[in-house]
Amino acid sequence: MERTFLMVKPDGVQRGLIGEIVSRFEKKGFKLVNAKLMTVSRELAEKHYEELKDKPFFGELVDFITSSPVFAMIWEGDNVISTARTMMGKTNPADAAPGTIRADYAVSVGMNIIHGSDSPENAKREIDLWFNGETIVYDKAISKWI
Numbered sequence: 001m002e003r004t005f006l007m008v009k010p011d012g013v014q015r016g017l018i019g020e021i022v023s024r025f026e027k028k029g030f031k032l033v034n035a036k037l038m039t040v041s042r043e044l045a046e047k048h049y050e051e052l053k054d055k056p057f058f059g060e061l062v063d064f065i066t067s068s069p070v071f072a073m074i075w076e077g078d079n080v081i082s083t084a085r086t087m088m089g090k091t092n093p094a095d096a097a098p099g100t101i102r103a104d105y106a107v108s109v110g111m112n113i114i115h116g117s118d119s120p121e122n123a124k125r126e127i128d129l130w131f132n133g134e135t136i137v138y139d140k141a142i143s144k145w146i
């Protein structure tokens with residue numbers, strides 16, 4: 001079963017959107033298999049965003065993600081990586097389709113509420129980095145209906 005790493009960023013936590021975001025993925029039919037509220041060290045932030053280290057906004061991005069707690073999650077389900085990206089909307093909320101998380105709750109590209117892995121390789125890398133690869137194994141009684 002496919003898994004992805006999703007994170008409510010500091011702006012989403014501060015604005016009280018954890019429940020709303022978790023609810024969207026639960027209602028869609030995905031399964032939450034790990035989650036934690038946590039502060040992020042600069043070392044973790046720099047590793048997470050290492051692909052962006054040459055971008056002019058890299059310093060600002062690391063400052064932002066370490067500024068206040070985030071809510072880190074692992075979700076499981078068929079095509080969860082690409083479906084979660086669709087549900088999140090485009091990186092710049094101004095370009096995000098109506099009904100997506102970023103379109104509904106965000107205005108700026110820097111504070112765009114949520115992160116989601118963009119490929120199977122990055123999902124594995126991020127699940128290992130943030131959760132040491134650990135998931136909670138359990139059955140959901142409703143899974144046969146999804």
Ligand SMILES: Nc1ncnc2c1ncn2[C@@H]1O[C@H](COP(=O)(O)OP(=O)(O)OP(=O)(O)O)[C@@H](O)[C@H]1O
Binds near residue numbers: 115116118
């Ligand atoms: N031009 C920019 N100015 C400031 N921040 C930016 C800019 N472009 C991207 N970012 C921030 O860096 C994050 C990572 O950028 P990336 O290009 O990987 O987009 P993404 O894959 O949609 O986002 P994420 O990795 O958070 O899901 C974005 O979510 C955004 O918060």
